[in-house]
Structure formats: C-alpha cells, structure tokens
Amino acid sequence: MSENTEAIISYLEALHANRHLVAAAYINGGVTMEEDNQRRIRQLQQHRALVPYVHDEFRLNSSLGRHLDEVFQRQRNYVIGANFGEQINRLQRLADEFLKASHEDRLDDRDNYATDFDVGVFELREGIASTLLMLRTLTDNQFANVSTIAEKQRQNEFYIAKVEQLGSALAMLQTDLLLEQLAASTLLDPLMSIYRHQVLDRLPEWRATILDITTVLKAYLYRLRQVEPDARRVRSFALFLKKNPGYEPPDSDSLTNAPVWVSKFAGLQLRSHPDLGSGPIRDGLAEIAQGVPPATVSIVRERQSGRLLDDTDAKRVVTLPVKPVQVAYRRYIDAVHAQAEPLSALEWKRQQLPYADLDDRAWLLYVMHSLRVGAARASGTRGIGFSWNERPPAHVRSGNIVVDDVLAWKRT
C-alpha cells in the first residue's frame, strides 16, 4: 500500500473518529472549543478539516463544506467557484437580497441571507489565505516539485499571473461596489461588521504578502531566464579549455577594466581572548571551568634506550655477599660433622668470637629453620640429626613454643 493511500486512510479515519464534531460544525456553521473537545478539535485542525474562526470558534474547511454541500445536495445561494471576483459578486447579491428582505420584513429570509453572507465572506477569506499560503510555499521551495528549468519557468510565469490576479482581486475588495453597498444603509451594519472583521482588517497583511511573493517570483524568473545563456557560456568555455590545454587565466596585475570581484577580500581568521579584568567574564569563565572534566594526568616515563653489553666485561658474574649468619651456620654444620656428640648451637656460637654480635634468638631461629629446610631437601644437612630444648610455656593455652637451644649431631 502506497504512502499516499495510507495518508488518505489516516485522514478519513480521523474524520470518522470525530464524525460528531464534523457534523456539528457543518450543521451549526462552527464549533466552539471547550475542555472536553479540545483534543479532537486540534486533531481535526491538524488535518485542516477545521480552521480557526474567531476566539475559540472553529469552522469546517470551506472545501470540505462544499463537498458536504454536494453530497447532501444542500443549495447555497449564488454558489460560485474559487474565482475571487465571482465570490465578491456573490456577496453583493447576498447583501442586496438581505436589504430587500429587511425592507420587506421577511425575517427568516433575511437571516438566511445573513448566514450565507457570513459563510461566503469566510470562504473568501479562507480562499485568499490558502492561495497565499500555497504561493508562499511554492516560492520558498522554488518549485521543487518539478525538476526541469523549463517546467520551473512555466510554473513561475503562471503563478506570477495568478498573484497579479489576486492583487487585482484584493484591490477590488477595498474599492468596489460591495463596500459602497454595505456602507450605504445602516440595515447592512451586521454584514459590514462581518466583512470588516474577516476581510478589510486583513487586507494590509495580504497585500504585503503578495508584494513579497511577486518580488521573489520575478527575481526567480529573471534568474531562470539567465540559466540558458549561462549554460551556453559554460559549454563554450569548457570547449575552449579542451582545445587549449595550455591556457591559464591571466595574472591579476595584467588586467584591464578589472571587474568588482577582483577586489574580493581574501579573508582572515578572527580570534578573540577573554578579558580577565572583567568580573562578569571571569564568573562566566569560572562556570565554564567547573563544567570541564578534569584532565587525565598521565606520566610519561621515558625509557632509557638499551645498550649493547660489552662481552669483554669481566663483571658479568655478580657475586652476592654472604651474610655472617650464613657463614656461622656453615661452620656450625662442619663442627657437627667433626664430632660424634650432639653439639649445642648456642654454646658453639658463644665460643666463636667473630659471631659474638649475632643475636642468640635470631641465631637459634636461623639454625632451626635451616636444619628443617635442609632435612626436607635432604641436601646440605644429610646425615645430621637435630632436636631442640623446649622450655615449658608461660601459660598452657598461650600456644607459644619457647626454645632454649638447638642440638645437632652426626648420624651414624
């Protein structure tokens, strides 16, 4: 299903959903916007089924009204087409009939004529406004609905004639017999009031719009007429360039009769700086600064470039210094190997002057740890047994193991 079909269906559904409102507007000549029908009226207004009249009153779009007239064969007096001249003539006749009915005291007829005059003036206003709207749209989009220059030109010329015709019709509205006729009798004051409100008060705005549209259309027509010679010139120049591949435009200094465009300003880039001495500017800058996210600080560490190792460097093997406790332990193990009896670690250390500085507790801890690790690995301390003397703990639940001394002996 095409988009157009869907749009029509959507429009008809909107009419159907609001059928009571449409019928009321047609029968009563309009509907008044209230709280309960506001949404529905807005929806119909969007579909251009209803158009605003005065204050909160809305009327049926004149074309939809005419359609319903045709469907229900409702006869209007002096019905005419969209020609504004004819519409004005019709209004003259209605005013004439209204006056006669007033003189002859035919009140019902007079009211009917008044209603028709009201609707007729409204249709005239709507016709002019919608024609101007259409012309304005066409002018603004430069006849985008047609693609070729020739089509645009034909449409442009047609609409210029149409706008001039509309301008003449507007001139008639202010000067023609209808106005004189309405001003001639006080009996016609109600019609005059309608006419003034709906038409006369809007004339200056309409005239300005027409003038604007005419100016744009004529300028556009002029431009359209220029396209053909411009195109011929471009083709000719392109051919010249093809035939003369070495051609270059002259230097600016050699020009005679330099045209205005030669003096075009090349342009410059303007840069401004805030005046920090100005309080308001400073406050503004502070606000901006608060909105700026903190900058991510990234510390770039420069990597030292590598260097080739010198193969002749004798210091490629680094010897780690041996700690005194390690030397003492090694000697203690040697001493254990040298005798058959268990050797006290604490006693042995006290006999060795070079290790007198070693703390007893640290020494015992180191010896215990090394013997246990050695036993687990079964490496450096193979063939050595060991035990330690535990002192009873200060408290049975303390969990501490207090070691007085460590004994090591050579296993047989």
Add this chain to the structure above:
Amino acid sequence: MFKRIVPTLLSGAFVCPVAYREEHTYLVDAANLAAVDDYLGKIGYRVTKTRHGGAFFATHVELGGKEERRDARELFTHIKHTLRPLVHFIEMVMRAMQSDEFLFAGAVIEANKLMAAIDSNPSFRNDLQSLATQLKGISADGSDRGRLDKVMRRLRDDGYLVLSNPDREIYQVTSKIEFILEVIEYLMEHQGAAVEEDEAATPEQGGLL
C-alpha cells in the same frame, strides 16, 4: 545576527541562502545590509553581491594598495588552480544529468544518481578520470566512485557545494557558482577565452565509415 555576519564576511566566505541561510536572509533586508556595509566600510571593506544577487561577499573599497594587490594575486592563483576542473565538472554534470539547472544556486546533486550516469557512459568515466588528475592531491588511481567522492569533497571544501544530506550523499550547489560564472564571462569577453557559440552548442559527430 550582525555579530555573526561580520566575522563570516571577514573570513572571505560567500554568504548565500544555501551555505548561510539565516545570514543571507538577514542581509537581504536593505537596512541590515546598509548597517553591515557601514561597519565594514570603517575598516576599508564593503559588501558586494554577485551579479545575480545570490551571494554576498566582502571586497576592498579601493584596489591598488599592497594588501589589495596581494589579495587579487591570491584570488587569481586560486582561479588558476580551480577554474579548469570546476568548469569541466559543471559541464560533465550538465551533460550526465541532461539538465542545465546545476548552474543554479540550490540545485541538488545526488552523488548516487550522478555515479549511475557516469557508469553508463565511458566518455563520462574518462572525463572523471581527467578531472581527478586536474585537481591537485587527488589520485587518479582507485575506483570511479572513489574519484567522484574525492572530487565532490574537494568542491565542497572550496565552497562550491554543500553536503546537505550526508546519509544519502546529496549535495547542493552554492551561490559561489555565480561568482565563477562572472569570472568565466569576464575571461571570455576580455581575455579572448572563447570559441564560437555554434561550435560549442553542436557536439562533434562521427561520420559513418
């Protein structure tokens, strides 16, 4: 708006309804134009219109000073570099799309449609290739589509086109085209850069063997 227009004009831009719609609308009003013109006049510039009135741009009030001569030289250097490829591009687009409306500010160029037209005719493909070689910085290698994109991007950067719909790759011709038409007209009238119009209008036809 005044505050926005003056720097735009002083940047050397062409203020037209396609590239600077609001600014152009403002300048169309005679009172606004006079105000901007007065302002620029105090620093030695004035607002000038292209002959068809489609674009406003700033010009020097007097021509003859050092700065004016430098600007004129810069302008002619730009013309020397861009005129040939630009004229060939316009002419190719007019032939490929069979319409003269591309000389009109606001005319729409759909890159996809133009590419389809170029694809269907070997002559247009050759034209596109030679066009790419004429524009500095555009490689003649690669696909035709790549070449066309680069050419159109270059013309957009030079202010002759505006990318009005990036998704569908639709460009619009700006009123700067009117400026280049004036340049062409001047060169043809005053510099003898012309061929007979009949010759230009009638394409060469091959004879039957």
